[in-house]
Amino acid sequence: MQTKIIVNPMANKGNCGKRWPQICAELEKHLGPLASAHVAMTRAPNHATHLAREAVDAGYRRLVSVGGDGTFSEMMNGVIADDRPIASDLVLAQLPGGTSNELSRSFGQLSLTEASKAIAMGHTRDIDVFRADAKGYAGGQVTRYGFVLAIVGAAATISWRAQRVPLLKRLGPISYVLMTAFTSLTYSPRPYRIQIDDEAEQHVPMWSLMLCSFDGAGEGLMLAPGADPADRKLDLIMVGDMGRWESLTRIVPNLADGSYLEHAKVSRRHASRITIDSDDMIRADVDGESIGQLPMSVTMLPFHLKVAAVNRS
Template identity: 25%
Template sequence: MGRVNLENWMLLLNPHAGGGRGKKDLEQIMDLLQKAGFEFELFISTYAQHAIQLTKNGIEKGYRRIIVAGGDGTLNEVANGVLRQTVCDPSEILIGMIPVGTGNDWIRTFDIPNDYKKAIKRIRKGRVFWQDVGQIRARQNGHQELRFFTNMAGFGFDALVAEKANRLKERGRADWFVYLQSLVSSYLSYKTRQVSVVVDGKELRDLIFSVSVGIGKYNGGGLLQAPNAVPDNGLFQVTIIHKIGLVGILKNLPGLFNGRFIKDRRVSVLQGKEVLVESAFELAGEADGENLGNHRFELTVLPKKLQVIVGKKAFPKSQEQAKSEELEGVLLD
């Protein structure tokens, strides 16, 4: 670790992030970067998946250091651009994050402050981490689509919430209540499906409420859906919530914010390198909050694929992990 080279950065900003915060705060972000000594060229994404192409363009121009000013979806697109381009090995690219989004879930695992000035300080310090990336194949608009994700993919109820939240964001909503409103309205319209989840060849088939496949720990604006996820261990954490009623949801609501909901008998937690999620019925899917596919999803973890800048307290251990390691230390003594 050491201070990063401040020259030749690509600043990729999403003006729509955070319900328009990106556009409103553009001058502030640029001013803070300049005061911190960064030399950069500004790239602005203006439509869905534009950041993928902009990332490719920047890499073709010779940029190997990227600052993402946006939310989880913007980071997702930048990662897809890095991994799809053919100019250089993805390991040559370094990514720093300035959070401008609504949910900002990736930063919660990787200890990036939700404050522009402090986030820029993190980038200057240059604590580099090689994180795993998820690869997902899904059928979209009649053809097979390959996508990568950096934080979490969700299927069933999770994906429906993301879809509704995205619609609210498109209308300019940018507060935490976007997720609360989406959560409530999704529950009222959602139907539990018969779903097959295959993790490293072992199948679980049941009436399933939701499936979360995590590299990072959080999604949905701070829900700790994958509390035991470790972003560089080459494994997904798969959290499956079986059929559950309104009483069960309300009972577990506090546990969604501290990870304790996984102790409920209607929740299964698995780990694996490959995951297949499939249903004969329409099943919504999303990756890093971006909607995709509706029936069959094949996921593979790509170990230590992306070079990102993180904070000192990145991906803190869950209570279960901490207790386990503490016990292990006692036994070794």
């Protein structure tokens, strides 16, 4: 199977690019020598999407992202069109090189050796894909395919603030800690209109809303413990009408182990389609990237993507 390696040298504050020789050497131990034609470096945001599409058009059927979940998500968006994969026999893989490597963590292959073995052995696991449609910041509709999570409200504001300031981006995970504290002390719940599957529309105030496919996200957050990334359902978590001090002391410290779900104002259920809107300007985020604002609709798609994974059976 021809393999294309798509490397994001800027992942993890540029450490991925610095470590590429080491990463490449480990990968070659398992796949054999890599020709320069089989390796592509991203040069800008969303470049991995274009590189992935070009690779599939050129006949590659195994695509490996070297970076974090954002790089994998960009690559994945390049192999889906009109809500279906552009080729039926694709295998995707992640070599963990980013700040957040949820796919590798969830599959128990966070080390370069384990991730490289997973690619070489040919075993795969299925993952779900969802489609998110939101209002872009320029006013038009933005469509993004996701695999980890879609978030709105305070959680999306934290992500947006942490990424938009260059100095904070260089701090890596610390930037999210700083912005989480700042946002918790300044962000008030907003009024939402929500429709879940075919149910009647709800009007509820919320601090944040999260749609999770995997159980974790970000750097060490356990947002939806036990979530199944291949059950064709999203774990819908709604953090309700939360005061500022309450969110800072009762929600934020408990995101790492998932115990925030025990709070009386937090609910969790499954959903396959959800539409979210508000009269307020509320940001929307997919797989760690701010895509725009409400209204947003999220729909689980009726197919799985195959991802390289070590066979644990």
